[in-house]
Structure formats: C-alpha cells, structure tokens
Amino acid sequence: MNTYELIAPCHFGLEAVLKKEILDLGYEISQVEDGRVTFIGDDEAICRGNVFLRTAERVLLKAGSFHAETFEELFQGTMAIDWEAFIPEDGKFWVAKASSIKSRLFSPSDIQSVMKKAMVERLKKYYGIAWFPEHGASFPLRVFIYKDTVTIGIDTSGDSLHKRGYRILASKAPITETLAAALLLLTPWNRDRILVDPFCGSGTFPIEAAMIAAKMAPGMNRSFLSEDWKHLIKRKCWYEAMDEANDQMDTGAKVDIQGYDIDGAIVKAARQNAAAAGVDHMIHFQQRPVSALSHPKKYGFMISNPPYGERIEEKENLPALYREIGERFRELDAWSMYLITSYEEAEKYIGRKADKNRKIYNGMLKTYFYQFMGPKPPGRKLENKGN
Incomplete structure (x- = not known):
C-alpha cells in the first residue's frame, strides 16, 4: 500500500479534539496547524478517516507543497507534482477552492486558473493527449497558501463530513x-x-x-467521492472499514x-x-x-x-x-x-x-x-x- 500525508480540516480552536481522534484510530500526526491536522496513512486510512472521524470537515490527500510568490512559480510548482500518480487519463480535475493568508498571491480565481493550466500541461505530456474527456472519477483540489507556502490537497470526501446523511430538516440556526x-x-x-x-x-x-x-x-450512512478511485483505493478497504464500523x-x-x-x-x-x-x-x-x-x-x-x-x-x-x-x-x-x-x-x-x-x-x-x-x-x- 502507498503511504500518504492526509490533511483533515476542522473548526478553528478544535484541533486538539481532532488530533486525539486521529491518534485513537492509530495514525501518526505529522503537523497541527490552525484549522487542520495532518497525519500519515495509507489507502486504508483514507477509508477509515472518512468513516470514523467525527470532528473533521473532510479528508484530503496531500499532493504536494512548495513556495510561490509569483504566478510563474505557482505554475511551475504545480506542474512539478506527479499528478499522474493520482489522476487517470479520464479523471475530472479542478481547483474547487483556493484560500490565501499573508501571501503575495491572493486572487482565488487566478490561483485556480493557473493551477488548472499547469495540471493540464503536465498530464498532456504524460498521457500523450491534447484534450481530456474528464468523464471519469472526480478529483477536486483544495489549495491553502499561507506565507507564500502552497499546500495542495485532493478531496477524498466529496460532501463535507458534517453531512452524516441524517439531517432531513434543520432549524433556523443549526449547529453543524x-x-x-x-x-x-x-x-x-x-x-x-x-x-x-x-x-x-x-x-x-x-x-x-x-x-x-x-x-x-458518523460516516456509516453516506458515500464518499474517493469510492470511485478504484486505481488508488481497493474496494476491499471500504468494505473492511464498514465491517469495522458495524462490529x-x-x-x-x-x-x-x-x-x-x-x-x-x-x-x-x-x-x-x-x-x-x-x-x-x-x-x-x-x-x-x-x-x-x-x-x-x-x-x-x-x-x-x-x-x-x-x-x-x-x-x-x-x-x-x-x-x-x-x-x-x-x-x-x-x-x-x-x-x-x-x-x-x-x-x-x-x-x-x-x-x-x-x-x-x-x-x-x-x-x-x-x-x-x-x-x-x-x-x-x-x-x-x-x-
């Protein structure tokens, strides 16, 4: 199995609660920052993280991190990542969200556009095609730029993990x-x-x-985006996570x-x-x-x-x-x-x-x-x- 860094975003101020949850699942914490906890895990960890974590907003597979102060550096840094290790030829990929704090690059729409172009260039060369059909599994990216350090995560969850699947009706000011x-x-x-x-x-x-x-x-009664990533995550991992939850x-x-x-x-x-x-x-x-x-x-x-x-x-x-x-x-x-x-x-x-x-x-x-x-x-x- 491949080993990844996995990023779990959470509410600001509740990182310690999420850290304990991840440790209780048996995974090593590599970093704790405001609003997210990063841990080490394999494809089984992606499944178990999505199914068992009560306080994470989603589980992101960390694709890479680099320094960028200009859009050219952002383009080159993005293109240097091994996207072919994650995204198949028919994969649908886009930058779903970009946030920037205390950084020279701050326009979300420009960040999203430049990164998409860089990914296309990289994958065009690898797959030897000029046009991507993008009718396969989805690979939405979430990008955090803090003090000019770009961190890229591929969303494995899809809908936020607060959507357990039970809230049919909500009050005026529901708590998540x-x-x-x-x-x-x-x-x-x-x-x-x-x-x-x-x-x-x-x-x-x-x-x-x-x-x-x-x-x-909490994730027993819902589905996850990465269930369609059959080239990365064996179906057996999802079945085993659900069996563990039922047991x-x-x-x-x-x-x-x-x-x-x-x-x-x-x-x-x-x-x-x-x-x-x-x-x-x-x-x-x-x-x-x-x-x-x-x-x-x-x-x-x-x-x-x-x-x-x-x-x-x-x-x-x-x-x-x-x-x-x-x-x-x-x-x-x-x-x-x-x-x-x-x-x-x-x-x-x-x-x-x-x-x-x-x-x-x-x-x-x-x-x-x-x-x-x-x-x-x-x-x-x-x-x-x-x-």
Missing part, C-alpha cells in the same frame, strides 16, 4: 454535526451520565451524543439523553432526524420552554446552542433568556453546563463566571464555549477530555 461532536468530546460526558439540551433545535447535540454512546461511526456498534446502550425546544414543529423535525440516524430510541424529545427545565437526578450535563440574537430584534430578549438559563441551572443538583454562543454578556446574565471559556470560530462567526463545571460523582474518577 462536526462542531456538535467536537464540543461533546471536549466535555467529560460519557454515556452513563444524563445529557439534556434545552434548545435542541433539529436535534444535533442529542443525536451526536447518542451516536457517540452507541459507538456509531463496534452498540445501539442497545442504555442512556438518558433528552432534547427540548419551545417550537413543536422543530421538535417533530428533531425526532425525524433521530430516526434517520437510527438513534430515535435513545433520545427523548419534548416541546418545552427553558423555564420548565428540571431534573430530579444529580450529576447531569446540559449542553446547548442557545439563541444569541443575530437579528437586531432578538437582542433585546437575550438578557432575560440568559438570566432564565442561569436560574434553571442553579436549580439542578450538582450539574455541569456547556453553552456555545456569540453573546458576549452570557456570563453576566447567567450570574456566574464560566470555569473555562474557549474561543471557537463557527464559520466566520466568533463564538465562545462557556464551560460551567459541576462536581464529580462520588466514588468515580472522571476523565476530563478538555485540555
């Missing part, structure tokens, strides 16, 4: 599946502890928690996971999404306002993505809402609370300073993951997954 999973993995929650989301929306936090509890691989699954796990929302239609959507994910039997969804939040048991977890007033008319309601969150939290006995929000006065109205506060970029939106730690249950050493 990858971000929800990463935040859950940052907490000490495990499947024998109560978990409640009082603003569950379309159910992403409860569904991701149930999938973690059931050891259900470890435990959908009979006993859990107490609950999701509430004030909107009855969105609660119905959450139930449908949970059913599509195969975990509806593990979650109790109910239409209920946050003012009715209560639970008789101790040592539970609340995790949520509450409203944070992106629309001006909603901002005036935030002080009362966050005050209510704080009041309900204080009534819960020895619980922990984790909230992701862009509302910078959250702690003020909750009435308590968070024990930890992690800055996370949700797309272009700067958010804060407020962590209010409750006491550990007696007689149990609780592993803290955050760091």
Whole structure:
C-alpha cells in the first residue's frame, strides 16, 4: 500500500479534539496547524478517516507543497507534482477552492486558473493527449497558501463530513454535526451520565451524543467521492472499514439523553432526524420552554446552542433568556453546563463566571464555549477530555 500525508480540516480552536481522534484510530500526526491536522496513512486510512472521524470537515490527500510568490512559480510548482500518480487519463480535475493568508498571491480565481493550466500541461505530456474527456472519477483540489507556502490537497470526501446523511430538516440556526461532536468530546460526558439540551433545535447535540454512546461511526450512512478511485483505493478497504464500523456498534446502550425546544414543529423535525440516524430510541424529545427545565437526578450535563440574537430584534430578549438559563441551572443538583454562543454578556446574565471559556470560530462567526463545571460523582474518577 502507498503511504500518504492526509490533511483533515476542522473548526478553528478544535484541533486538539481532532488530533486525539486521529491518534485513537492509530495514525501518526505529522503537523497541527490552525484549522487542520495532518497525519500519515495509507489507502486504508483514507477509508477509515472518512468513516470514523467525527470532528473533521473532510479528508484530503496531500499532493504536494512548495513556495510561490509569483504566478510563474505557482505554475511551475504545480506542474512539478506527479499528478499522474493520482489522476487517470479520464479523471475530472479542478481547483474547487483556493484560500490565501499573508501571501503575495491572493486572487482565488487566478490561483485556480493557473493551477488548472499547469495540471493540464503536465498530464498532456504524460498521457500523450491534447484534450481530456474528464468523464471519469472526480478529483477536486483544495489549495491553502499561507506565507507564500502552497499546500495542495485532493478531496477524498466529496460532501463535507458534517453531512452524516441524517439531517432531513434543520432549524433556523443549526449547529453543524462536526462542531456538535467536537464540543461533546471536549466535555467529560460519557454515556452513563444524563445529557439534556434545552434548545435542541433539529436535534444535533442529542443525536451526536447518542451516536457517540452507541459507538456509531458518523460516516456509516453516506458515500464518499474517493469510492470511485478504484486505481488508488481497493474496494476491499471500504468494505473492511464498514465491517469495522458495524462490529463496534452498540445501539442497545442504555442512556438518558433528552432534547427540548419551545417550537413543536422543530421538535417533530428533531425526532425525524433521530430516526434517520437510527438513534430515535435513545433520545427523548419534548416541546418545552427553558423555564420548565428540571431534573430530579444529580450529576447531569446540559449542553446547548442557545439563541444569541443575530437579528437586531432578538437582542433585546437575550438578557432575560440568559438570566432564565442561569436560574434553571442553579436549580439542578450538582450539574455541569456547556453553552456555545456569540453573546458576549452570557456570563453576566447567567450570574456566574464560566470555569473555562474557549474561543471557537463557527464559520466566520466568533463564538465562545462557556464551560460551567459541576462536581464529580462520588466514588468515580472522571476523565476530563478538555485540555
């Protein structure tokens, strides 16, 4: 089997969570940068990375890296890469996305055009043809240029890995599946502890928690672009990855996971999404306002993505809402609370300073993951997954 460098992009601020996931799969980390983790693996790693990684946005096969300050250097550097090792004669190839930070080359459209021309020149000479039919498997490229260093990855995933295949319906401001999973993995929650989301929306936090509890691989119910790369990845690798995912699954796990929302239609959507994910039997969804939040048991977890007033008319309601969150939290006995929000006065109205506060970029939106730690249950050493 060939050995590759594989690049896994993730949300800014959550690289450590993804790094742990990759190490747990048994792969060597070669580099950790803002928003991505690079690791060493073979074609089996491409399959297992796509099927098992909960917090990566996609898995990219690193084609090459070089320095370029001019478009001529970009052209020559791109043409020097062994594209024939990846792309067959009938392959469809293009630069799907180019980003540039602190570099002399900054126009995405020009970068994309120059690189495509360079690839065509290289492959024309190799295959001895002047025109490419491009009716075979797809090879979209993603290019990062940082301080004039060009890094090129071929996308093995296709649709972003946050698209697990279960979200049929979404609420107004859904949290992505990858971000929800990463935040859950940052907490000490495990499947024998109560978990409640009082603003569950379309159910992403409860569904991701149930999938973690059931050891259900996030990529089990979807396909990947590189399944068509039969010259690089044997079908056997995909079958083995899916067999591994099926073997470890435990959908009979006993859990107490609950999701509430004030909107009855969105609660119905959450139930449908949970059913599509195969975990509806593990979650109790109910239409209920946050003012009715209560639970008789101790040592539970609340995790949520509450409203944070992106629309001006909603901002005036935030002080009362966050005050209510704080009041309900204080009534819960020895619980922990984790909230992701862009509302910078959250702690003020909750009435308590968070024990930890992690800055996370949700797309272009700067958010804060407020962590209010409750006491550990007696007689149990609780592993803290955050760091």
